[in-house]
Amino acid sequence: EIVLTQSPATLSLSPGERATLSCRASQSVSSYLAWYQQKPGQAPRLLIYDASNRATGIPARFSGSGSGTDFTLTISSLEPEDFAVYYCQQRSNWQYTFGQGTKLEIK
Amino acid sequence: EVQLVESGGGLVQPGRSLRLSCAASGFTFDDYAMHWVRQAPGKGLEWVSGISWNSGSIGYADSVKGRFTISRDNAKNSLYLQMNSLRAEDTALYYCAKDIRVGYSSGWYFDLWGRGTLVTVSS
Numbered sequence: 001e002i003v004l005t006q007s008p009a010t011l012s013l014s015p016g017e018r019a020t021l022s023c024r025a026s027q028s029v030s031s032y033l034a035w036y037q038q039k040p041g042q043a044p045r046l047l048i049y050d051a052s053n054r055a056t057g058i059p060a061r062f063s064g065s066g067s068g069t070d071f072t073l074t075i076s077s078l079e080p081e082d083f084a085v086y087y088c089q090q091r092s093n094w095q096y097t098f099g100q101g102t103k104l105e106i107k
Numbered sequence: 108e109v110q111l112v113e114s115g116g117g118l119v120q121p122g123r124s125l126r127l128s129c130a131a132s133g134f135t136f137d138d139y140a141m142h143w144v145r146q147a148p149g150k151g152l153e154w155v156s157g158i159s160w161n162s163g164s165i166g167y168a169d170s171v172k173g174r175f176t177i178s179r180d181n182a183k184n185s186l187y188l189q190m191n192s193l194r195a196e197d198t199a200l201y202y203c204a205k206d207i208r209v210g211y212s213s214g215w216y217f218d219l220w221g222r223g224t225l226v227t228v229s230s
Binding site for chain 1: 142151152153154157164165166167168169202207213214215216217218220221222223
């Protein structure tokens, strides 16, 4: 099983700042990685897929990069609504795993 | 409206069974693979099972293999999860999720989610 490790566990920033979230895979996943945002009491929302493609309706301040084992989600300038938990997810043939999540909180 | 609506959750005793349903609307259901993803209270996300658009390919997490069965009825735009031999560790909010890509035999990512149905396994 491919294990995804996200860091940091918690990130404390202020609105307007830049956020950088990391996801590391235990073995190469090529570019088959997605990022999700989850707010309390809500279902997750797909932000980025194939490492760097924004999903439909996702603002341009969200961007993804990386390949192989190291991936990054960047939020260029934090808006109040961006404070949430973020998960990365990899896909291989009918085996999908999520990272443990990074909580982005208001400083 | 494009949406997924789960039902069938509830309180069940260990060792018993439960069947979850997911009703899809607003998109061409039989074009997409579908999945179940669960989230234990206060915990992260865990993929449970997925099924290709034509039911020709199916996958399960090791934690549920042999106990859970996924199926779909494209004529009814519905996805199902039959859960047998339930354990306390199966307690979670179960989400139905749509795959992002059309017509593949395996899944990719999850671009539409329902609100979930809560399954509690306890005596």
